Amino acid sequence: PTMPSYCHPWSSGVTAWLSHVLGGIRPMQPGYKRYIAAPYLSQTYPSVAATINTPNGPISVNATLREMKVGGTWSYSAVLESPTHGYFGIPKSIVSSSNLPVARVNTIQLNGKAATLLSATSVMKSENFFSLRGGHGENNNSHGMGISGLSDKFQYIPIQQKGSVSLVATYLPTNSANRQGTEPQLSRYAPFPEPSYPASIVGVDRSSGGDGLYEYGRDGYVLIGCRNNNNNNNATDHESSDVSKLPSYIRNATVLQHGYPGWIEPPREFVDIEDAAHINKETLLPECMPGKRSLGRVGVDGIGGEQPDLNGILIHIEVAEQQGPPLQVSLYFVAKTKSDKFAIQVMDLETLNDIVQTTAVDDYEGGVWWTVQYDKSMRLRLSNMQGLHLSGIGFSRTNRGAN
Numbered sequence: 001p002t003m004p005s006y007c008h009p010w011s012s013g014v015t016a017w018l019s020h021v022l023g024g025i026r027p028m029q030p031g032y033k034r035y036i037a038a039p040y041l042s043q044t045y046p047s048v049a050a051t052i053n054t055p056n057g058p059i060s061v062n063a064t065l066r067e068m069k070v071g072g073t074w075s076y077s078a079v080l081e082s083p084t085h086g087y088f089g090i091p092k093s094i095v096s097s098s099n100l101p102v103a104r105v106n107t108i109q110l111n112g113k114a115a116t117l118l119s120a121t122s123v124m125k126s127e128n129f130f131s132l133r134g135g136h137g138e139n140n141n142s143h144g145m146g147i148s149g150l151s152d153k154f155q156y157i158p159i160q161q162k163g164s165v166s167l168v169a170t171y172l173p174t175n176s177a178n179r180q181g182t183e184p185q186l187s188r189y190a191p192f193p194e195p196s197y198p199a200s201i202v203g204v205d206r207s208s209g210g211d212g213l214y215e216y217g218r219d220g221y222v223l224i225g226c227r228n229n230n231n232n233n234n235a236t237d238h239e240s241s242d243v244s245k246l247p248s249y250i251r252n253a254t255v256l257q258h259g260y261p262g263w264i265e266p267p268r269e270f271v272d273i274e275d276a277a278h279i280n281k282e283t284l285l286p287e288c289m290p291g292k293r294s295l296g297r298v299g300v301d302g303i304g305g306e307q308p309d310l311n312g313i314l315i316h317i318e319v320a321e322q323q324g325p326p327l328q329v330s331l332y333f334v335a336k337t338k339s340d341k342f343a344i345q346v347m348d349l350e351t352l353n354d355i356v357q358t359t360a361v362d363d364y365e366g367g368v369w370w371t372v373q374y375d376k377s378m379r380l381r382l383s384n385m386q387g388l389h390l391s392g393i394g395f396s397r398t399n400r401g402a403n
Helices: 009-022 120-126 209-216
Strands: 025-027 034-037 047-052 059-067 074-082 085-091 093-095 101-110 154-159 163-173 200-205 220-228 240-245 250-258 269-272 285-289 292-300 312-319 328-333 341-348 359-362 368-373 378-384 388-396
Touching: 009 025, 009 047, 034 059, 034 074, 074 085, 085 101, 085 163, 101 154, 120 154, 209 285, 209 328, 209 368, 209 388, 220 250, 220 269, 220 285, 240 285, 250 388, 292 312, 292 378, 312 388, 328 378, 378 388
Parallel strands: 034 085
Antiparallel strands: 025 034, 047 059, 059 074, 074 163, 085 154, 093 101, 101 163, 200 368, 220 240, 220 292, 220 388, 250 312, 269 292, 285 292, 292 388, 312 378, 328 368, 328 388, 341 359, 341 378
16 A cells, blocks of 8 residues: 555554454443443454443453363353443354354353343344444444444343453354364355456556557547656756646546645656666657657656655546546556566545456566556556556547557
């Protein structure tokens, strides 16, 4: 991902997931005035401990699952500490690494006495629960961190006292439990479904070089920093400019780089035909300067150059017309070194949902035209891995090879 990040995913996503899903501690009412504690235990996760700070004090749970005998009984024990009343959830069955039940609950005790057990439906009917995403109410179907996410794979025990309580449960093997050595192969079970995308990558051309502009930019283009405004071979970043010829169906095309406090226009680097020792002449672009080819680029050298925190490029393509033949947007890259490598992520500009699978691009010293087909506005995020250099954007409304 492009750095710096103002919302680090470990703090904003995974930590919350561990506490609310694996640790199982979730609010039933604002401020955890009532709560659910239902730690997730299985053969894969036999021990879980979690603590969440609340306005009334911390709620913590420490639960452990032990197999007393291979293929036999299981023991479940947990200690819950809380400053308020709530519910504790115990799984109805123990599952294997293949998510198959190997044992079902037999007895459950709270503080050494038989526990009162409620179903998920009973709890939802008896409490004025809420969801952090959807508000209050029994008919709330959101999947926020509130009680609307209760699982019917658990039994729930009312916790009517504050402070520390202990819970113990036993599990007996199921008739269909999988014994050691007979566990089904994971390949028998379908993985996550293959993702589907509304756009498609229709070409990766490493042979056309700069001449590919006549094909991939036949309707229009943006050539990055390839015009030397001083008309000499020693142009600086500020002395070169883009050459743009946008087709009528493209409202705007912008190229940005991460800066402070936000996205900025990246500096351009000009490359002339006289720089033959540093670049393959076949990669130079036409249409930049009268009477000769040249090349400009924006990007990052190596793993980050002089500014490793500014290691990504963002491209916004705003489409004015969605009617007509399929729209193809082609990006042209020319590497500085053989080891250069980067990734391309493409999103719908309005929803920011991925529209094609993120792909890595390398081996582009001779230039590469990378083409995506999509009929709406898009954001292309280029993330540096070992060197990223963008030189042009081409637009066409007809399929490759069409007349």
